[in-house]
Amino acid sequence: MRLLLALLLACCAGLAQAASLTVDTGHGASSLTTQQLLARPDVRPIDVPDDVAYRRAMRYRAVPLKALLPGVPTDAHLQFTALDGFAAEIPAALVLDGHGAEAWLAVExxxxxxxxxxxxxxxxxxLVWLHPEAGKVGPEQWPYQIASIHVLADPATRFPLMRPAPGLAKDSPVMRGFDVFQRNCITCHTLNGQGDAKLGPDLNIPHSPTEYxxxxxxxxxxxxxQALRHWPQAKMPAFSAQVISxxxxxxxxxxxxxxxxHRTKP
Known part of the structure; x- marks a missing residue:
C-alpha cells in the first residue's frame, strides 16, 4: 500500500512538471514547458501573503510575466485561457507597468x-501578484490553470457592440462604466452577444439587469x-469596495x- 502511494505521489509530481504554456504575442505562437520556465535565470521564489485562489499565504517559484512579453505594446490586452476554457482579460499596461503591482507567472x-x-x-x-493593491488588481485578474496567453486588441475594438454610443465624453459616467465592465465583468459575461466569456449570462440580451x-x-x-440569490453552485464572487469602488x-x-x-444582436 505504501509503495502504491509513493508511486502515485511520484506520478502526480511528474505531471506537475510536464505541462506546457502557449504564448502568442502576435508574431506566432511559441510553447514554453515547465522545465524551460524553471531554468530561466529570472525565476525566483516569491511569497504571496493573501493568495486569491487558496485564500492564504503561499510560496511559489515564479517568473516575472513581463519578461515573457517582449515587444508587447501597453495598449494591448492579454487573454489568459485556462484548461477548462475560462478566459480572463487583463490590460497589458497593468502587467508591463502596474504602478507598483507586480505580475508573476507561478510555475507548478x-x-x-x-x-x-x-x-x-x-x-x-x-498568474499571481505582489502588491496588487498598488494597481487595483481585482480577483478576476488572478487566472489559474493557465494553458495559453494571447496578445489581442482591446475589447472595444474586437467587440464593437459593447461600445457605448459615439460622441460621449471619455470621462462621462457611461464611458467610465465601460472601463469598469472591461476590467471586472468581461471575464464572465458577454454583452449584446459579444465576448469570449462562457460562465455568466449576457448582461443585455434578452434584458439588462438594470431592467429587471x-x-x-x-x-x-x-x-x-448570495445576499440577493442564495445558490450554493453560484460562481460569481463578491466584489468589495476595495475592488470596485x-x-x-x-x-x-x-x-x-x-x-x-442600445440593444443589438450580433
Whole structure:
C-alpha cells in the first residue's frame, strides 16, 4: 500500500512538471514547458501573503510575466485561457507597468494543493501578484490553470457592440462604466452577444439587469451575490469596495442602463 502511494505521489509530481504554456504575442505562437520556465535565470521564489485562489499565504517559484512579453505594446490586452476554457482579460499596461503591482507567472514545479475537495490545483501555471493593491488588481485578474496567453486588441475594438454610443465624453459616467465592465465583468459575461466569456449570462440580451432589478439591487448583487440569490453552485464572487469602488459601481450601472437602450444582436 505504501509503495502504491509513493508511486502515485511520484506520478502526480511528474505531471506537475510536464505541462506546457502557449504564448502568442502576435508574431506566432511559441510553447514554453515547465522545465524551460524553471531554468530561466529570472525565476525566483516569491511569497504571496493573501493568495486569491487558496485564500492564504503561499510560496511559489515564479517568473516575472513581463519578461515573457517582449515587444508587447501597453495598449494591448492579454487573454489568459485556462484548461477548462475560462478566459480572463487583463490590460497589458497593468502587467508591463502596474504602478507598483507586480505580475508573476507561478510555475507548478511540484504538486500544489487542491483548490478544494475533488478539485485540481491552481497549476500548471497561475498568474499571481505582489502588491496588487498598488494597481487595483481585482480577483478576476488572478487566472489559474493557465494553458495559453494571447496578445489581442482591446475589447472595444474586437467587440464593437459593447461600445457605448459615439460622441460621449471619455470621462462621462457611461464611458467610465465601460472601463469598469472591461476590467471586472468581461471575464464572465458577454454583452449584446459579444465576448469570449462562457460562465455568466449576457448582461443585455434578452434584458439588462438594470431592467429587471429594482433600484439599488444591482449594487447588492455585485457586493454579495448570495445576499440577493442564495445558490450554493453560484460562481460569481463578491466584489468589495476595495475592488470596485462605490463610484465605479455607480458608473457601471450607468453603462448598463445606457446599453439597455442600445440593444443589438450580433
Amino acid at each position: 514545479d511540484t504538486a500544489w494543493p487542491a483548490l478544494g475537495e475533488g478539485k485540481p490545483s491552481a497549476g500548471p501555471f497561475y 432589478l429594482r433600484e439599488g439591487m444591482l449594487r447588492v448583487l455585485v457586493r454579495n451575490p 462605490d463610484a465605479d459601481l455607480a458608473n457601471l450601472e450607468a453603462y448598463l442602463k445606457h446599453m439597455a437602450t
